[in-house]
Amino acid sequence: MKKNLLIKIILILLLTIACGIISYGYPVYGKKWDLSLGLDLSGGSHLVFEADVGGFHGDNDKKEKAIQSLRNVIEKRVNLFGISESNVQTSKFEDKNRIIVELPGINNPKEATALIGQTAQLVFSELVDKQVPNSATPSSELKETDLTGADLKSASTVFDQNTGKPSVSIEFTEEGSKKFEEITARNIGKPVAIILDSDIISAPNVNEKIVGGKAQISGSFTIDEANKLEIQLNAGALPVPVKLVEEKTVGATLGVDSVNKSVKAGIVGLIMVMLFMILIYGKYGIVADVALIIFGVITFAFYKLIPVTLTLPGIAGFLLSVGMAVDSNILIFERLKEEVKTKPFSQALEISFGRAWDSIRDANVATLVTAFILANPLDWSFLHVSGAVRGFALTLALGIGISLFTGIVVSRNLLRLFVKNN
Amino acid sequence: MYITWMKYKFIYFAISAVFLSAGIFGLFKWGLNLGIDFTGGVIAGYQLPNGEIKQEKYGAKSDEEIANIRDDIKKQNAKELRFETVGPSIGSELIKKTFYALAMSAMLILFWIAIQFKSVKFGVSAILAMIHDSLILLGSFSLLGHFANVEIDFLFVTAVLTILSFSVHDTIVVYDRIREKQRKYDPELGSDITKIANSALTETMVRSINNSFTIIFMLLALVLLGGDTIRWFAVALLIGTVSGTYSSPFVAVPILVTWEELQKKYVSLRTK
Numbered sequence: 001m002k003k004n005l006l007i008k009i010i011l012i013l014l015l016t017i018a019c020g021i022i023s024y025g026y027p028v029y030g031k032k033w034d035l036s037l038g039l040d041l042s043g044g045s046h047l048v049f050e051a052d053v054g055g056f057h058g059d060n061d062k063k064e065k066a067i068q069s070l071r072n073v074i075e076k077r078v079n080l081f082g083i084s085e086s087n088v089q090t091s092k093f094e095d096k097n098r099i100i101v102e103l104p105g106i107n108n109p110k111e112a113t114a115l116i117g118q119t120a121q122l123v124f125s126e127l128v129d130k131q132v133p134n135s136a137t138p139s140s141e142l143k144e145t146d147l148t149g150a151d152l153k154s155a156s157t158v159f160d161q162n163t164g165k166p167s168v169s170i171e172f173t174e175e176g177s178k179k180f181e182e183i184t185a186r187n188i189g190k191p192v193a194i195i196l197d198s199d200i201i202s203a204p205n206v207n208e209k210i211v212g213g214k215a216q217i218s219g220s221f222t223i224d225e226a227n228k229l230e231i232q233l234n235a236g237a238l239p240v241p242v243k244l245v246e247e248k249t250v251g252a253t254l255g256v257d258s259v260n261k262s263v264k265a266g267i268v269g270l271i272m273v274m275l276f277m278i279l280i281y282g283k284y285g286i287v288a289d290v291a292l293i294i295f296g297v298i299t300f301a302f303y304k305l306i307p308v309t310l311t312l313p314g315i316a317g318f319l320l321s322v323g324m325a326v327d328s329n330i331l332i333f334e335r336l337k338e339e340v341k342t343k344p345f346s347q348a349l350e351i352s353f354g355r356a357w358d359s360i361r362d363a364n365v366a367t368l369v370t371a372f373i374l375a376n377p378l379d380w381s382f383l384h385v386s387g388a389v390r391g392f393a394l395t396l397a398l399g400i401g402i403s404l405f406t407g408i409v410v411s412r413n414l415l416r417l418f419v420k421n422n
Numbered sequence: 423m424y425i426t427w428m429k430y431k432f433i434y435f436a437i438s439a440v441f442l443s444a445g446i447f448g449l450f451k452w453g454l455n456l457g458i459d460f461t462g463g464v465i466a467g468y469q470l471p472n473g474e475i476k477q478e479k480y481g482a483k484s485d486e487e488i489a490n491i492r493d494d495i496k497k498q499n500a501k502e503l504r505f506e507t508v509g510p511s512i513g514s515e516l517i518k519k520t521f522y523a524l525a526m527s528a529m530l531i532l533f534w535i536a537i538q539f540k541s542v543k544f545g546v547s548a549i550l551a552m553i554h555d556s557l558i559l560l561g562s563f564s565l566l567g568h569f570a571n572v573e574i575d576f577l578f579v580t581a582v583l584t585i586l587s588f589s590v591h592d593t594i595v596v597y598d599r600i601r602e603k604q605r606k607y608d609p610e611l612g613s614d615i616t617k618i619a620n621s622a623l624t625e626t627m628v629r630s631i632n633n634s635f636t637i638i639f640m641l642l643a644l645v646l647l648g649g650d651t652i653r654w655f656a657v658a659l660l661i662g663t664v665s666g667t668y669s670s671p672f673v674a675v676p677i678l679v680t681w682e683e684l685q686k687k688y689v690s691l692r693t694k
Contacts, residue, residue: 040651050509093515109505110492244485245509254467254503254651261649269643273636280632312652313580319644320584320659323637324591330636331595334629359598362538363591369530370587373523374580382522392580 008413016294019301033304038311038391041259043252044104047113049074049242051097067097070240074099092381099242109249123148125193126183142193145183151176157226158216166226168217177213185209262315269319270296273326281333287418288329291411295325299402308398314391321399324367328407332356346419353412360407364400371397427623427671428616428679434672438554445561448568454560455567457575460517462510466491468500475503482510520579527583528552531590538594539601543681548593551674555589556582558665559658566657577655585662592633593670596626600675615682623671634667 022033039046051070053063067090075088087102103109124147127140151172158169172180183192184206193203194217202217274292277285299318303310335356339348374393376383384390458465462482469475480491488507495502528549536545559582566572599622603611611617641663644656 048512050511093519096511096515109502110489243509244507246512247505247507249502249505251501251503253469253501258649258651261647262644262652265643265647266640268647269640272639272643276632276635276639313577313655316644316652316655316659317584319640320588320637323633323640326636327633330629330633334626334632338625355602358602359595362534362598363594365534366531366590366594367587369534370527370583373527373530374583382519383526384519384523388576389580392584396584 005413005416008409009417012294012410012413016297019298022304023297023300033301033307035300035304036307036309037255037259038309038314038388039102039104039248039255040250040312040388041255041310042104043250043255044102045106045109045113046246046248047101047103047244048091048246049099049101050245051099052241052243053095053097063097066240067099070242071099074101074242098245105252109247113244113247123195124180124183125195126187127190127193142195145179147172147176147179147183151179153213157223160216166221166223168221168226170215170217172213172215174213177211180213180215181209181211258312262312266315266319270322273322277326277329283418284329284333284336284415287411287414288326288333290414291329291406292322292325294410295322295402295406298406299399302398302402303395306398308394309391310395311388311391313388314395317392317395318399321396321403324364324400325403325407328356328360328403329411331360332407332411346416349412349415349419353408357408360404364404367400368397371400423624424621425624427620428676431676431679434676438669438673442554442557442561445558445564448561448564452564452568454564454574455572456513457573458506458508459576460513460574462508462513464488464491464508465504465506466495466502467504468495468498468502470498470500476500477504483507516576516579520582523583524586527586531587535590535594535597539597543678544597547674547677547681548590548597550677551593551669552586552589554669554673555585555662555665559585559662562661563658566654572654572657575654577652578658581655581658581662584659585666588637588663589666589669592630592666593674595629596622596670596675599626600678615679619675619679623675627671630667630670634663637663 022028025032025034051067053067071088071090075086085104087100089100091098091100124145125142126145128143130139130141153171153173153176155168155170157166159165160167187206188208189206191203191205193200204217270292274285274289277288277292279285281288299321302308308314332352335352336348339352339355342348343351371393373383375390375397376393458479464480464483465477466480467475467477478491480487483491492502492505531552532545532549535548536542539545563572563574563578567574600618603618603622604613607613608621611621638660641656641660645653645660648656
């Protein structure tokens with residue numbers, strides 16, 4: 001029994017040290033674990049665009065595809081804008097389709113908003129001779145034709161009949177076919193550039209005049225690339241206008257200020273709780289405080305390992321879970337006070353933990369249920385998908401899980417040790 | 423020690439009734455002071471070159487007007503600290519999603535309690551205490567909104583949902599003691615629900631108060647030191663914690679006891 005206890009104490013100690021190393025930020029196997037901060041703490045922009053999908057008249061397959069490509073186009077633009085660690089996701093509620101864009105640490109949110117909010121545009125361009133005065137060598141420049149994404153009927157991935165390689169076949173509308181015929185007729189032997197969002201996707205050489213409004217873009221695509229291009233071309237063919245419906249931009253200074261204040265509040269609150277526990281429960285209070293410190297160290301390590309993106313509500317969730325972590329100990333100590341009146345201490349201790357467990361379990365499951373619904377891990381569209389609410393729920397749920405461990409396993413074994421030494 | 427808590431149950435109902443009616447009066451008279459997360463609008467916070475921090479709030483604006491607001495800030499050479507625009511459609515969605523989340527949590531918790539305590543009565547009275555706490559919270563913010571101009575924002579929604587789970591968390595601890603005493607027959611208490619409830623409340627009261635104190639300490643630190651962004655969020659959690667602690671012994675249990683007593687009366691009337 002005593003040997004068993006010693007092993008458990010050592011295991012708890014090892015776990016605490018391991019978590020302490022990660023929490024402190026020492027590199028483990030060359031990897032340094034960092035705490036990821038949400039936009040409200042690190043500064044940045046949270047943008048929500050709403051897609052105008054009225055033009056699809058309920059054609060869901062097409063709509064889904066277009067929303068997906070809309071997201072891709074936006075992501076591409078964000079990447080072109082040079083923002084690292086950005087996050088673009090879709091969200092759907094009732095019949096509203098949204099694109100949520102998170103841009104950490106940007107200085108010019110207005111420009112970013114304008115760039116992302118523009119409608120995707122597909123353009124066909126041809127090479128025309130450029131008159132350069134006082135120059136002997138002839139030069140040429142790209143000139144936009146009147147053939148655009150609006151003239152595209154559809155695009156799809158096909159396999160080239162000769163080479164077997166994946167390529168993208170495009171089909172024009174009737175009017176587009178005429179335009180395409182004219183363009184190809186005057187560009188035989190020259191390339192025609194296909195440009196999307198000022199990006200040349202492909203510039204195939206025209207071999208002959210093409211009639212019938214069909215063309216094939218054969219690059220050195222993989223199937224995935226061809227599919228991606230297909231999706232992007234379809235977005236050009238059916239440009240989905242977007243409208244900015246929500247923007248939350250937090251400057252980096254305000255974020256740092258929030259972090260500092262929350263940390264200060266957390267430390268003050270924690271000291272008050274610890275003093276209170278010692279004041280009320282004496283030496284048991286010290287055990288609870290040790291368990292609480294272990295709780296803090298493990299929780300912090302988990303934030304880094306998972307990783308949890310810490311937001312302001314997330315910090316509040318953590319502070320609340322500290323209160324709940326202490327609750328397990330209070331429940332047990334109060335029970336202990338009663339049981340010890342009629343039984344020897346060691347027996348009273350075991351009974352208290354056994355009895356208190358029922359209520360701790362039932363109560364924490366109820367809290368976990370709410371945390372689960374707030375976190376919405378299955379992405380149910382009728383519930384919140386916001387990062388802030390999620391952050392809160394995740395830290396609360398983690399706090400409950402870890403507090404069960406520290407409240408039951410850690411403080412129980414620490415108390416056992418206490419008893420043996422007396 | 424044995425205190426006859428349940429003797430005064432109508433006093434507890436009266437205290438709750440006073441606070442509930444104040445809150446409900448506020449809700450009907452002034453409603454909630456909704457922030458831009460619900461109504462749509464623009465908030466611009468910026469720091470002028472001389473260090474002065476300004477915050478301005480506007481109603482729903484067109485894209486062009488929003489761009490103008492931004493340009494004005496730039497013209498003053500001010501640094502943008504915070505800029506929020508919310509379209510008018512977001513608010514109704516927020517309310518709907520919150521309602522779904524509320525309904526779902528309440529159903530699941532009711533289900534969980536009914537299974538664990540093998541009684542619908544336990545579940546329903548816990549849910550009633552939960553509704554009591556959310557009404558107190560909404561009512562308080564209606565009054566705070568009217569008298570202190572405090573706005574309801576997105577974080578408030580999170581606070582309401584958290585308080586629901588805290589309320590139930592606290593109630594379950596008291597219920598657990600009642601369940602234990604019902605299982606283990608005590609000749610002093612018999613099977614009288616009033617006596618069992620009195621005994622259970624006596625034993626859990628210190629724990630309930632001590633536990634609330636620890637949470638109140640943490641939240642108080644947040645209110646006083648946590649900064650403007652989460653001050654009212656922490657206040658909401660604080661009000662909810664106090665109400666949630668009160669409602670377990672003084673709302674949920676009295677409802678349960680009254681229900682059991684009424685049922686007993688009804689049964690004995692029928693058998694006569």
